[in-house]
Amino acid sequence: MSSSLHGLPVGRRVLLAEDDRAMREILAMVLSEAGYQVATVADGAELRRLLREARFELVVTDVNMPGGSGLDVIELLRQNGDTTPVIVVTAFPQAEIRKRAQALGLRLLAKPFELETLRAAVDWAIRVNAPHQRRLSWSQ
16 A cells, blocks of 8 residues: 555556545545555655656545645546546535536545445445546646
8 A cells, every 4th residue: 555556467456536634544545455556645746757757547635635635636637638536535525626527527525434335435436437547647
């Protein structure tokens, strides 16, 4: 459960961005136990950096993080044509956040949520989106 990506099998790589350490560790453990290779970051700047450096089949991101909002980072992805599926997790699912997530084609999970709900959402997103994913280089 680190940000090291060497040797991760294609099709099973998930990037998890969550600033709360305990939550990040729990979510990473659940996804790892489900067979995913999980890279974790704690803020928006790290999220941007890792998305530039590596390919992931899915991103799970918090909204409110130091170093930049997860939604802002995903907006940059979409502006550059990247269609990597994204699940947004937030403790503050106000109407504006829901509207932005929907406009970007993101799945939103409001905290607290059942861990099985996250695992099922990840399984579904990867299975449904894998054939249609488009990962482009972006310079933002």
